[in-house]
Amino acid sequence: MTDASVTDVAHNGAQTNEAGFGDYFALLKPRVMSLVVFTALVGLVVAPVGIHPFIGFVAILCIAVGAGASGALNMWWDADIDSVMKRTSRRPIPAGKVEPSEALGIGLALSGFSVILLFLATNLLAAALLAFTIFFYAVIYSMWLKRATPQNIVIGGAAGAFPPMIGWAVATGGVSIESALMFALIFMWTPPHFWALALFVRSDYGDAGVPMLTETHGRPITRNHILVYTLFLVPVALGLGFTSIGGPVYLAAAFVLNLRFFYGAWLVWLRDDAAAEADNYATEKWLFRISLSYLFLHFGLLLVEAALHSLGWSIW
Structure with missing residues (x-):
């Protein structure tokens, strides 16, 4: 390799480490x-x-x-x-x-x-x-x-x-019951969303010394936690429908979404590791997938209700 080639390689290597x-x-x-x-x-x-x-x-x-x-x-x-x-x-x-x-x-x-x-x-x-x-x-x-x-x-x-x-x-x-419930909706959604992912993804948090629940207490305890937090999540989500920013459209759709989410959490809670491994964590993956759209759909429904309210179509 010529000196010019070495210089080019070094220059190109330096470029790959430059931040863009x-x-x-x-x-x-x-x-x-x-x-x-x-x-x-x-x-x-x-x-x-x-x-x-x-x-x-x-x-x-x-x-x-x-x-x-x-x-x-x-x-x-x-x-x-x-x-x-x-x-x-x-x-x-x-x-x-x-x-x-x-x-x-x-x-x-x-x-x-x-x-x-x-x-x-x-x-x-x-x-x-x-x-x-x-x-x-x-x-x-x-x-x-x-x-x-x-x-x-x-x-x-x-x-x-x-x-x-x-x-x-x-x-x-200021703050209000409406903003507090929007806060609570995200707060209660976060644990089952991330723990559903943790059940089927091999994480290296343990190697890094980060005490994630699946690493410290195992998957059975994590399944229990998912169900418990989902039980708290559902009334918060439905409660938003009875506030000034909610309405019948939000409430009807939220009822279906939360029934589906609770059903997924319930199925995950019923399973053990052997059953989950047998079907490659299909139920856990399904719960995680529906959790991805959960918040966007709920907050999107609040926008729909806001549009209806602006048109004077609210019955609350």
């Missing part, structure tokens, strides 16, 4: 951000107080940026365990694309930007809720709970449940 826009964007966890943006938008739209569309756009942008800041701070803190686990080893920091200090700087900068701009554009409560959400995910969940308790995903789920409450606060300047 996609690497920095990946720090923000865009897939998680999509759910955050959608639920925050619903919280904003269904609120009884209207706001200027531009202010609404700025508010949703701030919430999205705040969610991305949380993701960057999480990746900075979890860089050590991300490098151990197969599903996270290609993230920008363990892949050597982005330096941990860069992720920390981006996370802190975006956190400050999103909170301050939301305060200037809307109100103090909305900004305070966004700041607490970022703090909760980055510090309480990532730095403390994730490596300390098998209930990490339960308590940590609160971070993903705040966006519709923030959206509601943007419009109204």
Whole structure:
């Protein structure tokens, strides 16, 4: 190999380790951000107080940026365990694309930007809720709970449940039973959603020292937890139908969706590992698949009710 060839190889190798826009964007966890943006938008739209569309756009942008800041701070803190686990080893920091200090700087900068701009554009409560959400995910969940308790995903789920409450606060300047129930809907959905996945996916959390429930207590206990949290989830989801943002369309569809979800959780609870392995965890995979659309459908139904209310078609 000639000296020129060696130089070219070294140059190309260096290029593969250079961070591009996609690497920095990946720090923000865009897939998680999509759910955050959608639920925050619903919280904003269904609120009884209207706001200027531009202010609404700025508010949703701030919430999205705040969610991305949380993701960057999480990746900075979890860089050590991300490098151990197969599903996270290609993230920008363990892949050597982005330096941990860069992720920390981006996370802190975006956190400050999103909170301050939301305060200037809307109100103090909305900004305070966004700041607490970022703090909760980055510090309480990532730095403390994730490596300390098998209930990490339960308590940590609160971070993903705040966006519709923030959206509601943007419009109204306060909180209410409606925003609290939207929060509770996401909070109660999170454990059965993630634990259904954990039942059939071989995770390497144990190798990384993360005490996920399936690793610390086994699959039978995890099945019990899925059923219990589903029992709490169903009345929360149906309860939203009887509030000012609900209605007969939401309630009828939510009844079917939650009957289906509970049926799936019940079937999972009845099974043992031998039966699950025999059919390659078909029931667990089915429950996880329907959980993927569960939140989007419920929050989409709230948008439908908001449209009907604006047309004066509400019977509540």
